Amino acid sequence: MSHSHSHDHGFGGHSHDHSHSHSHDIRFSAAEHGHSHEILDGPGSYLVREMPIVEGRDWKERAFTVGIGGPVGSGKTALMLALCLALRESYSIAAVTNDIFTREDAEFLTSHAALPTPRIRAIETGGCPHAAVREDISANLAALEDLQREFATDILLIESGGDNLAANYSRELADFIIYVIDVSGGDKIPRKGGPGITQSDLLVVNKIDLAEAVGADLDVMDRDARRMRDGGPTLFCQVKTGKGVEHVVNLILSAWRSSGAEAVSKARGGPKPTEGLDALKAE
Structure with a gap:
């Protein structure tokens, strides 16, 4: 079954209206689909990517937000856990996860005592998980703003549902975008491109310990990622063993400071450690 739709999009510094028609292997009615897809002219470029929205950004309404995306199984949730453990002692943080029909990732963070349970929220996106972080971000924005009102956080973390290489965050949702791939897909993944690879603020190549087992050449991946x-x-x-996580944290904090969000935290007496950690560790 084919369907057609039209929409506006601004990508790579331009916008225009157009219509197109294509077929999905999984068939949706318009009501079931519930959103339109952004049509990309190309994978885009890091140098001309959409930049974080700083002018007019209200850091009191929603703290500096780190968006983590990537394919299923690449290690997004493991990175969420590692970042929670690395940041929570010095910064007030909270997290939002996205799954299609479950609360699996939020439950993983809870079971691993990443943060006090009230600081972890789960969104069940249904359908296309990329829509919840790109085309219709309302549910995620509401969850993040609720966490901000309740906990006055310094930094917020959000994990998208696992998706393909064309998925990426809206800048209205994420101030710092991390895209996670892993070596198990082979060393061809970086050169396949896609907005997550080309336009994220940071690309993480995870599970490097598996490179030899799957025949992936890390030098090739490094060369292609740079290009x-x-x-x-x-x-x-x-990520699972913590290798490289410190560097991820340093890049996040550098972006947080330069955005102006740090100054807002300091103005209210922060940054402060996440509350409730003693009780969490005692459980």
Whole structure:
């Protein structure tokens, strides 16, 4: 079954209206689909990517937000856990996860005592998970703003549902975008491109310990990532064991400071450690 739709999009510094028609392997009615897709002219470029929205940004309404995306199984949730553990002692943080029909990732963070349970929220997106972080961000924005009102956070973390290489965050949702891939898909993944690879603020190549087992050449991945990202930052990590996580944290904090969000935290007496950690560790 084919369907057609039209929409506006601004990508790579331009916008226009157009219509198109295509077929999905999984068939939706308009009501079931519930959103339109952004049509990309190309994978984009790190140097001309959409930049964080700083002018007019209200850091009191929603703290500096780190968006983590990537394909299913790349290690997004493991990175969420690692960042929670690394940041929570010095910064007030909270997290939002996205799954299609479950609360699996939020439950993972809770079971691993990443944060006090009230600071972890789960969104069940249904359908296309990229829509919840790109085309219709309302549910995620509401969850993040609720967490901000309740906990006055310094930094917020959000994880998208696992998706394909064309998925990326709206800048109205994420101030710092991390895209996670892993070596199990082979060393061709960086050169396949896609907005997550080319336009994220940071590309993380995870599970580097598996490279030899799957025949992936890390030097090739490094070369291709540099080329596809115009030299934008790429980190090779083994998130599960913590290798490389410190560098991820440093880049996040550098962006947080330069955005102006740090000044807002300091003005209200922060940054402060996440409350409730003693009780969490005692459980």
